[in-house]
Amino acid sequence: MNVSAPVSDLAIECEGLSKRFVVRHRAGRLRRRRVEVAAVDDVSFTVRAGEMVGYLGPNGAGKSTTIKMLTGILTPSGGRVATLGLTPIERRTELARRIGVVFGQRTQLWWDLPLADSFELLHHVYRTERARHEANLATFVDVLDMGPFLATPVRQLSLGQRMRGELTAALLHDPALVVLDEPTIGLDVVSKQAVRDFLLALNRERGTTVLLTTHDLDDVERLCGRMMIIDHGRVIHDGAVDAFKATYGTERTVVVDLVEPGPALEVAGARVTRVDGPRQWLSFDRREVTAAQVVAAIVARTSIQDLSIEEPAIEELVRRVYTAFPAPSDG
Numbered sequence: 001m002n003v004s005a006p007v008s009d010l011a012i013e014c015e016g017l018s019k020r021f022v023v024r025h026r027a028g029r030l031r032r033r034r035v036e037v038a039a040v041d042d043v044s045f046t047v048r049a050g051e052m053v054g055y056l057g058p059n060g061a062g063k064s065t066t067i068k069m070l071t072g073i074l075t076p077s078g079g080r081v082a083t084l085g086l087t088p089i090e091r092r093t094e095l096a097r098r099i100g101v102v103f104g105q106r107t108q109l110w111w112d113l114p115l116a117d118s119f120e121l122l123h124h125v126y127r128t129e130r131a132r133h134e135a136n137l138a139t140f141v142d143v144l145d146m147g148p149f150l151a152t153p154v155r156q157l158s159l160g161q162r163m164r165g166e167l168t169a170a171l172l173h174d175p176a177l178v179v180l181d182e183p184t185i186g187l188d189v190v191s192k193q194a195v196r197d198f199l200l201a202l203n204r205e206r207g208t209t210v211l212l213t214t215h216d217l218d219d220v221e222r223l224c225g226r227m228m229i230i231d232h233g234r235v236i237h238d239g240a241v242d243a244f245k246a247t248y249g250t251e252r253t254v255v256v257d258l259v260e261p262g263p264a265l266e267v268a269g270a271r272v273t274r275v276d277g278p279r280q281w282l283s284f285d286r287r288e289v290t291a292a293q294v295v296a297a298i299v300a301r302t303s304i305q306d307l308s309i310e311e312p313a314i315e316e317l318v319r320r321v322y323t324a325f326p327a328p329s330d331g
């Protein structure tokens with residue numbers, strides 16, 4: 001496919017991209033009804049080389065389906081897509097050498113072999129230069145702290161250890177673009193941080209383009225300059241993370257565990273939205289008060305045992321986008 005801009009400028013380009021699945025629903029005891037699902041519906045966007053973009057959406061929104069089309073796993077039902085200047089489904093092998101893909105739920109590691117053996121096998125699969133392979137591996141083992149479990153069979157690794165292995169497997173061949181599907185899902189705090197730091201360094205030091213799907217707004221906030229939100233197959237928001245937060249992500253919630261259950265706390269600028277025994281949820285607009293002010297006001301009134309600050313969930317943000325810009329009727 002000819003793309004209008006030089007390959008080096010655009011890592012991903014899709015226009016009117018769609019994917020429809022036909023599913024059969026039970027209709028009565030014997031009959032089944034064919035129902036068409038528009039998993040991705042007329043999606044257009046570009047990602048410049050060197051960008052880090054978050055692709056967010058609730059369950060079933062169409063994130064994985066988009067990624068599968070970008071990487072040549074699924075054929076689009078309509079529209080066009082170019083990844084690193086190539087039509088993915090036609091140039092799958094060539095593309096595979098130039099991109100890295102991590103699907104959180106699937107593995108590209110050999111289950112029964114020690115982790116290190118998978119890396120060695122991938123060196124042969126990608127036919128990377130030995131010196132480059134060794135140098136990359138040494139860096140990744142160091143940064144992701146994989147030394148202690150390199151000799152462990154993959155099936156015995158914890159989820160966090162395996163995810164570090166998956167990232168390494170996807171990046172050993174120096175891809176220009178890495179596509180990550182839920183890279184931090186289910187990870188403990190330490191592994192999450194290790195994965196995020198690693199991706200940031202990769203982008204900063206090597207200029208690798210990163211597209212990641214996630215449910216986790218925290219991932220996007222820490223990693224990406226830009227976020228797209230997909231819902232029911234359509235991109236309903238595409239813009240800078242900062243601007244989005246300033247518009248939609250202004251509400252925060254302090255969750256506080258009191259030493260003793262008590263009446264709803266009264267704190268200027270915050271309101272109690274839920275009480276469960278000694279635990280209370282206080283929501284506030286961070287343009288009006290800071291979390292520190294809310295916490296200080298609580299501590300001045302009562303003794304607390306613990307507290308945390310919650311970000312709004314992606315489902316809530318999607319709702320706010322719709323409230324601000326009601327979706328056009330599909331008619």
Ligand SMILES: Nc1ncnc2c1ncn2[C@@H]1O[C@H](COP(=O)(O)OP(=O)(O)OP(=O)(O)O)[C@@H](O)[C@H]1O
Binds near residue numbers: 038060
């Ligand atoms: N192979 C398939 N056959 C039929 N329907 C499918 C298939 N794959 C996905 N779908 C449907 O397409 C829609 C989008 O699914 P997709 O997996 O892309 O969403 P997602 O945003 O990645 O969700 P999640 O966050 O739950 O992984 C859903 O309604 C899903 O049920």
